[in-house]
Amino acid sequence: MSDIKIEPVSDYALSKENRPKAVFSKVGIVGCGTVGQNLARMISAKGIEVVFIEISEERAQNALARINDDLDRMIDRWGMTSGEKRAVLSRIEAATDCSKLKDCEIVFESVRSKSKVAETKLVQDVFLKIEKNVSKDTIIATNATILGVTELASVLKHPERALAIHFLLSVPDAPVVEVTTGVKTSEETKRKVNVFTKMLGRRLIPVFESPGGISARLVSPLINDACQMFLEGVGTLDDIDDMMTKGLGMRFGPFAMADKIGLDKILLWLNGMYEEYGDLKYKAHTLLKTKVRANHFGRKTREGFYLYDEHGRRSNKVKCCQQ
């Protein structure tokens, strides 16, 4: 229709006073591994622009391709339509240059390392890099579970803007999110993050600085104990899982849950919490350590306590642990 005129909408404002700027129209993610990809997909699905930063063009493209695959899987599983997929992808930008984070209202770091000490240093470096490239109001968040927010934020010029937002990515439709604040996190930051989590359709569960938060701190010892029970021959993997799901109404049993979360991640959590709290219940079980050493991380490597096919579904083959 050629007779439509196009004009800027701001000319038609009723009042001239400063309009509030859109909160969270753009979100940045540094590090786009599995967690970063999930974050990007979930945030974009809510209509928010996402830019993610990877260290090389190849990794960036690879992450985009995997997001694409994940969306296809969601369509296959009835969770999304192809029109929605196009919209989600159109809002995700992949980059290798941190200057792209410039106009983000919130930036997540999502880089992980093999030990708590190394990870703290790594995340602090990333925090600094983010702070250099964003405005002073931008919130800087970590998705880390066991690192102390106060320690991470201590390197920042504005530590009041930092906190941890922990999405339970192994249960992607969980309507809750753990938000851990540090000693210096400001009320304004908390308020804004509350708005942000609401935009994502999730209730914020506030947690005061405590490595492991609520979810990791409770689920890790459960998995640890389940390993011990299995090795003692108390029950099979399936029986232990079934008792907890069918008997106690948990959505996933400890082994299925461990495979979903990733055994490597759980090991990291346990090590971190053992170091922090010193309680033996957080001492990682040998079975867990052995599995991680064998790169049996769970669903993402198609082998953990159980075996999985290429679509991430339980394979019918004999379970690796049960012979």
Place this chain on the structure above:
Amino acid sequence: MNILVLNCGSSSIKYQLFDMATNVVKAKGLVDKIGMKGASLTNTREDNDKVKLEGEIIDHQIGIEYVLGVLTSEKHGSIKTINEIDAVGHRVVHGAEKFKSSVFIDEEVTKQMENCVELAPLHNPPNLKGVYAMKQLLPNVPQCGVFDTAFHQTMPAHSYMYALPYSLYKKHGVRRYGFHGASHRYVSKRACDILGVDYNKQKIITCHLGNGASIAAINNGKSVDTSMGLTPVEGLMMGTRVGDVDAGALTFIMNKEEIGYNQLNTLVNKHSGVLGISGVSSDMREVEDAAKEGNERAALSLEMYAYRVKKYIGSYAAILGGVDIVIFTGGIGENACELRENCVSDLAFMGVEIDNSLNDGARSVEKIISTSTSKTKIMIVPTDEELVIAQDTLEIVKNM
């Protein structure tokens, strides 16, 4: 008197400005992609002056401000100041059992509307945002709410109850409410006006066939049954919604496909219906084209669509004890000639006879399409939900 009608969706606002003295639409438009990139406001004035305004529109409040801004602007406006708006009518999707007719919105009503959010978590919150915004921007202008469910509040209990445990009705209001009320009410009344018969003495079946589709049985001016239920998923097959389905099939699917509540919701709302069967599209025109080119699943989806409408017409004729008027409305009901024909074919035994020469090619016009000997009149009546909202608002404001 100028009445502004607002229909606020999750990320859009549709609006029309009516001059009620002349029944003229002075301006209408759409605010789209609210809170997202690429937001815009498109306004079309009575004289066909069209403008698309682009830029950041972060929420409904600001979207409505811009609507008022463009309506009162020198360049594209229809009125000089916002004081020329005498009343605002809001479309509200769910009114539960609280709202049996359109109402003046005061504090108490707002609270009750907030209580209805639970039943329509996707639709009612944006409707309410429109109400809040207008209260701020035009605090002295009366606002009225017109509910999709209100017209069907006359349904008797034996029609609206599900045979689920009664306690669920008491606890959560689980029952059938029906939707498209403004449309069913408008077209049924309008049809009686056209025919010159008494609305309160007719047995009418109204088929609102659009993107969503529902059918209503209206006895002596009162809705006695309708196909949509607690939510707009029940009843007829729709563009992407499943319509009637065995509840047991759903739990079976959840188990087999290992999916939860959210995915099941997407499955029955977005992957089903005409799209789900045809695999082509949810757009009836595209599906009709595909069927003509020999796509069997497209053809099947059309057959299923018409079959279900027909099944409902038959059952509603039974509960009404006959039918005087069958009405087609909505995008599909007003335009899909062949489909209309299939919905009422072979019903001569009950006095429903379509005249194909009148039906063929009839699109978006008020028209009788039954044969002169047909006991039942079959009609096309284009719907006008915005006009109903404006008229209801006028009625309420006049009596204040």
